[in-house]
Amino acid sequence: MGGAEVIAIQPSVLTADASSVGILEERMKELLGEASQDGIILFIDEVHSIIGAGRREGTTDMASLLKPALARGDIACIAATTDNEYRRFIENDPALERRFQPVRVQELTAEQTLNVLLALRDRLAKQRNVQVTNEVLQWLVKFAQRFLRNRYFPDKAVDLLEQCVAYALTQDKKIVDISDAETVAQRMVGMPMDLTQRLTSLREKLTEFPLLTPEDTETLLNRLEVTVRGLDLRPARPDIVLLLIGEAATISARLAEIIAETLFGAAERIVAIDLSQFTDPSDKNMLIGAPPGYTGYSESLPIHQLLQTPWCVVRFENVHACHPQVRRLLAQAFSDGFITDSRGKKIYLSDTVVILTADIPIRSQRTAGFQRNDNQTDNTVRRAVKEVLGEDFAKQIDIICHVSAPSxxxxxxxxxxxxxxxxxxxxxxxxxxxxxxxxxxxxxxxxxxxxxxxxxxxxxxxxxxxxxxxxxxxxxxxxxxxxxxxxxxxxxxxxxxxxxxx
Incomplete structure (x- = not known):
C-alpha cells in the first residue's frame, strides 16, 4: 500500500437526494471510474450498509452496482464491518461475500496497547502541552483491562488517556499523575478506586446493621478481600456467588443495597431478576434474548443492564423455581464469568457480586441449648441444596447462608x-x-x-x-x-x- 491513495466513501452521501432513477447509477459510475486508476484504494466503513442502499422500485442498490467492478478486478477496495453485521448481512449475500477476502482484526494485547499510548502521548504533548508519565500509561492499561471488559483495546485505553489530558487542562496542570488518572477512572466507572476503603466501609456497615451471622459475615468479607482485587485463582468468575435460603433469604434486598452502596458506589447498582417466571425450557430466552427472527430478538433485557454497569450486585430470586435448563445456563455463566446473549454478545459477570435466593427446606440439626454441630449442619445444608438445585449449580456457589443475624x-x-x-x-x-x-x-x-x-x-x-x-x-x-x-x-x-x- 506504499504510495497508494486511500479514498473513504460514505454510502449515505452517495444515496442522498438520489430519489430519481439513474442518479445513484451515475454517481457510482463516476466513482468507480476514478477508483479504477492506479494507486487508488477505496475504503468503505460499515460496508453492510451498502446492501439495500439507494434501492427504489425498478432500480438496484449500491452493493449490486459495486459487484461487477469487484469481480473484474477494476478497483481495489477495503471494507470494514463488525462480526455481527458480517454474519447478518454479508454472509447472506454470497455474491458480495466472495468478492472480498475476510481478514479478522484481533484486539490488541496490553503490551501492544501500551506502545500505542506511548506514540499518542508524544502527539498529545505537542498539541496540548501536557506530559503523561510512563507509570500513568501502565496504570491506565491495567485499569482498562481490569474494569472495562465490555470495550476493546486500544480504544478504551486511548479514551482514558485523552480524558486524563483533558482533566489536566481543566486543572491547569502540565503533568498527569496517578491521582489524576484515578480521579478520571473513578468518574468513568462511578465507584471509589480505593479497594481497602470500600471493603472497610462494607465491614463497618455490616457491623452496624448485622444481617448475617458473624461467621457468615466474616466468610463473605474474607472472600471479597481476595476477589475484588482480582487475586483469586479464577478472576473471570463473579467476585462471589452467595446463596441465601431459609430465614436468611428475607434479607437479600437489604444485603444487596449495602454491598452495592459500599463496594460499587451507589445503592441503585442492583440488577434483580425473578427466576420464578422461567419455568419452561424456552423461558431462557427471557434471560438471554430470543433467537434471530423471533419476536423480542432486538429487545433490551434486564441482563443487558450489566453492559452499562458491569460493577454491580446481581440478584437472582427464587432459583429453585426455574427450569433446570435455566439453572444450567446460569451455572455455566458463573463458571465462565460471562453469559452470551442471543446476538452473540458477551455480558461479563466478572466484577459482580451474585446473590441467589431459594426456598429450600433444611432439617434442623441443633442440639440442646444454644450450641450446634456446625459441620453436620453445613453438610446437611449442602446436601439439600444439591438435591434441589442440582450438583453442577451447587458447585458454583461460594457461600450458603441459611440463618440470619442474631437480633x-x-x-x-x-x-x-x-x-x-x-x-x-x-x-x-x-x-x-x-x-x-x-x-x-x-x-x-x-x-x-x-x-x-x-x-x-x-x-x-x-x-x-x-x-x-x-x-x-x-x-x-x-x-x-x-x-x-x-x-x-x-x-x-x-x-x-x-x-x-x-
Whole structure:
C-alpha cells in the first residue's frame, strides 16, 4: 500500500437526494471510474450498509452496482464491518461475500496497547502541552483491562488517556499523575478506586446493621478481600456467588443495597431478576434474548443492564423455581464469568457480586441449648441444596447462608434509638411514655421482614406514632400524663395515669 491513495466513501452521501432513477447509477459510475486508476484504494466503513442502499422500485442498490467492478478486478477496495453485521448481512449475500477476502482484526494485547499510548502521548504533548508519565500509561492499561471488559483495546485505553489530558487542562496542570488518572477512572466507572476503603466501609456497615451471622459475615468479607482485587485463582468468575435460603433469604434486598452502596458506589447498582417466571425450557430466552427472527430478538433485557454497569450486585430470586435448563445456563455463566446473549454478545459477570435466593427446606440439626454441630449442619445444608438445585449449580456457589443475624444489636437499636426517640418527642408534649417488653418483641418480629432501619422507622411511624397522636388528642386536657404501652392480643393497650397520681 506504499504510495497508494486511500479514498473513504460514505454510502449515505452517495444515496442522498438520489430519489430519481439513474442518479445513484451515475454517481457510482463516476466513482468507480476514478477508483479504477492506479494507486487508488477505496475504503468503505460499515460496508453492510451498502446492501439495500439507494434501492427504489425498478432500480438496484449500491452493493449490486459495486459487484461487477469487484469481480473484474477494476478497483481495489477495503471494507470494514463488525462480526455481527458480517454474519447478518454479508454472509447472506454470497455474491458480495466472495468478492472480498475476510481478514479478522484481533484486539490488541496490553503490551501492544501500551506502545500505542506511548506514540499518542508524544502527539498529545505537542498539541496540548501536557506530559503523561510512563507509570500513568501502565496504570491506565491495567485499569482498562481490569474494569472495562465490555470495550476493546486500544480504544478504551486511548479514551482514558485523552480524558486524563483533558482533566489536566481543566486543572491547569502540565503533568498527569496517578491521582489524576484515578480521579478520571473513578468518574468513568462511578465507584471509589480505593479497594481497602470500600471493603472497610462494607465491614463497618455490616457491623452496624448485622444481617448475617458473624461467621457468615466474616466468610463473605474474607472472600471479597481476595476477589475484588482480582487475586483469586479464577478472576473471570463473579467476585462471589452467595446463596441465601431459609430465614436468611428475607434479607437479600437489604444485603444487596449495602454491598452495592459500599463496594460499587451507589445503592441503585442492583440488577434483580425473578427466576420464578422461567419455568419452561424456552423461558431462557427471557434471560438471554430470543433467537434471530423471533419476536423480542432486538429487545433490551434486564441482563443487558450489566453492559452499562458491569460493577454491580446481581440478584437472582427464587432459583429453585426455574427450569433446570435455566439453572444450567446460569451455572455455566458463573463458571465462565460471562453469559452470551442471543446476538452473540458477551455480558461479563466478572466484577459482580451474585446473590441467589431459594426456598429450600433444611432439617434442623441443633442440639440442646444454644450450641450446634456446625459441620453436620453445613453438610446437611449442602446436601439439600444439591438435591434441589442440582450438583453442577451447587458447585458454583461460594457461600450458603441459611440463618440470619442474631437480633441483639437490633434489639438495642429498637430500645435505645427508635423507642427512645419516640418517647423524647412526646415528652415535649407532656406525655411520659414507658414501653412494655411486649412492644420490643413485637418490633423485633417485624424487623426480619423489613429491609433496613429506615424501613422500620417508617413502619413505626405508620403503626405506633399514628396511635400516639390520637391518644395525645384524647388526653390533651389531662396533660401531663404517664403512659404505659403494651402489645397484647394483636393490638396496643394504653394505661394512662395523670402525673399527680404517680
Amino acid at each position: 441483639d444489636k437490633m434489639q438495642q437499636w429498637i430500645e435505645n434509638k427508635l423507642l427512645a426517640e419516640i418517647s423524647k418527642r412526646y415528652l415535649e408534649q407532656g406525655m411520659n411514655i414507658n414501653w412494655d417488653r411486649s412492644v420490643v418483641e413485637w418490633l423485633l418480629s417485624h424487623s426480619n421482614t423489613l429491609s433496613d432501619q429506615h424501613e422500620l422507622e417508617k413502619w413505626a411511624d405508620e403503626n405506633i406514632c399514628l396511635l400516639l397522636v390520637r391518644q395525645l388528642k384524647d388526653t390533651k386536657t389531662k396533660l401531663p400524663v404517664s403512659l404505659l404501652i403494651k402489645y397484647e392480643e394483636g393490638r396496643f393497650h394504653f394505661e394512662i395515669s395523670e402525673k399527680g397520681e404517680e
